[in-house]
Amino acid sequence: MRNIDTDKEQAIFQAALRLIQQEGFAGLKMSILAKEAQMAAGTIYLYFKSxxxxxxxxxxxxxxxxxxxxxxxxxxxxxxxxxxxxxxxxxxxxxxxxxxxxxxxxxxxxxxxxxxxxxxxxxxxxxxxxxxxxxxxxxxxxxxxxxxxxxxxxxxxxxxxxxxxxxxxxxxxxxxxxxxxxxxxxxxxx
Amino acid sequence: MRNIDTDKEQAIFQAALRLIQQEGFAGLKMSILAKEAQMAAGTIYLYFKSxxxxxxxxxxxxxxxxxxxxxxxxxxxxxxxxxxxxxxxxxxxxxxxxxxxxxxxxxxxxxxxxxxxxxxxxxxxxxxxxxxxxxxxxxxxxxxxxxxxxxxxxxxxxxxxxxxxxxxxxxxxxxxxxxxxxxxxxxxxx
DNA sequence: AAAGATAATGAATAAATATTCATTCACAAA
DNA sequence: TTTGTGAATGAATATTTATTCATTATCTTT
The missing domain is CATH 1.10.357.10 (Tetracycline Repressor, domain 2)
Known part of the structure; x- marks a missing residue:
């Protein structure tokens, strides 16, 4: 079985924090976040509803x-x-x-x-x-x-x-x- | 001469502050701001470039x-x-x-x-x-x-x-x- | 009161951004 | 090797939001 645990979720959390730090509050764009977390935009929506x-x-x-x-x-x-x-x-x-x-x-x-x-x-x-x-x-x-x-x-x-x-x-x-x-x-x- | 002084500008400033207070940082939308400042959206752009x-x-x-x-x-x-x-x-x-x-x-x-x-x-x-x-x-x-x-x-x-x-x-x-x-x-x- | 000038409007457009989903990929079981 | 299954992709779409501009309103001057 594939690892559906928190790896990806954590990667998203980490990337989100980094972006907020760098770009501030308004800098949290889903597409940029996906890039920062090294995954496709759609992947985020497998882990988060919105x-x-x-x-x-x-x-x-x-x-x-x-x-x-x-x-x-x-x-x-x-x-x-x-x-x-x-x-x-x-x-x-x-x-x-x-x-x-x-x-x-x-x-x-x-x-x-x-x-x-x-x-x-x-x-x-x-x-x-x-x-x-x-x-x-x-x-x-x-x-x-x-x-x-x-x-x-x-x-x-x-x-x-x-x-x-x-x-x-x-x-x-x-x-x-x-x-x-x-x-x-x-x-x-x- | 018409009053191009700071009246409108002040109204925009005040409304912006109110919105940020109410809706937080992300709540500052130009259209909502215009409504709050009681003017048309375009009017803001007479006083501010962007x-x-x-x-x-x-x-x-x-x-x-x-x-x-x-x-x-x-x-x-x-x-x-x-x-x-x-x-x-x-x-x-x-x-x-x-x-x-x-x-x-x-x-x-x-x-x-x-x-x-x-x-x-x-x-x-x-x-x-x-x-x-x-x-x-x-x-x-x-x-x-x-x-x-x-x-x-x-x-x-x-x-x-x-x-x-x-x-x-x-x-x-x-x-x-x-x-x-x-x-x-x-x-x-x- | 008419003409000219400035200010304001807000629907239309452009731009930015969130979200979806048909497709591909990676791995596992048979 | 093939087939099945969940995970991942990312271009396409939907949505939201900034900005423009042709039109209208308001004031000023003569």
Missing amino acids: KEDLINRLYITLKRRSAKSFLKGYDPKAPFMEGFELIWQNFLDTNLANPEESAFLEQYYRSPYLDKTVQDEADQLVAPVFELLERGKRERLVKEAPTEMLVAQLTGFVAALTQLHASGGLTMTAAFKNAALAMAWDGVKR | KEDLINRLYITLKRRSAKSFLKGYDPKAPFMEGFELIWQNFLDTNLANPEESAFLEQYYRSPYLDKTVQDEADQLVAPVFELLERGKRERLVKEAPTEMLVAQLTGFVAALTQLHASGGLTMTAAFKNAALAMAWDGVKR
Whole structure:
């Protein structure tokens, strides 16, 4: 039996990310995508019902992967600071290591292509971070600011850093990562 | 003489922003734009050579307006802290007051439509912020982190806050603005 | 108020792009 | 070697969207 597994699908995902990175949002044309993924245009339609389907599946796949990655090793019962550092470092590393995916998730957030169900699941995936920060407030370790605001500073910072790193504006060495952690923590700490 | 001034142009700009806000990046279709701006499709082409021209002029117009707005009253010779607070507050207020413009500037940054010259001018407009933070480092008031990183935290935070505020996730009252200033300053201060 | 000039219209056309499907290909079983 | 079957192709078609331009409307000048 031929291999109908995810090989081709993955190739399409990869190529789509590369194109979005290179050409931006508007650069994702099915014909170009086919060329980049080294297959015929029609082949894409064996794996995806439509462009919309492609975008949605790519989005949720990456969002899940991202969430899994930055929650790796996270134990809600461990001390707050341990959890904070773990998630922060995971989050930064995940984004730095996958700038194309990161940019995609940023760019397609609230695109007309995305189904509401997909956006809702995406929100669910981030919930543990909210819970951790709320716990931090209860334990008097974190500022008494709205959780959304705390999250905004952390995610906004990571997004901006990732973009900077990817564009070659700044190479994130280990020393710089430490500096970033200090900045992130100083921003939210009580 | 008929009024060929900026009335129609402004209407087109406004409608374009509204559409980008509502439908996202991909939702900017010339025919829909014409309807939204309450004019015929052809009329747009009396004011803009092409869609690309429209995007570029909208982008640079908004970027200039934004820079002018967040540098308003800024005196490079005033004490550091005064400059920092002024720019931060201006920047946050400017973005909160113009979430559509803010989102547009975010979304179209490095779109394939944007001319390099436009992007370059955009970078120039932000230069005073870099200079201020470098001075802060020299005066030992600001962390010894790369300036790009400091800027990343500040702009990333504002971008995320603006998006949050615009989507109704959090209303930025005066108290919350103070909290945000504290978070921003704690993040970069030495 | 007529003529001339400028602005606006929107249906028609051009251009770009998504999608289909008749055909070919690659492999496996007989 | 032949035949069957799912996978892949890519030119052809459908669809969507940008742009044009002949026509109409609106204003200005005399």
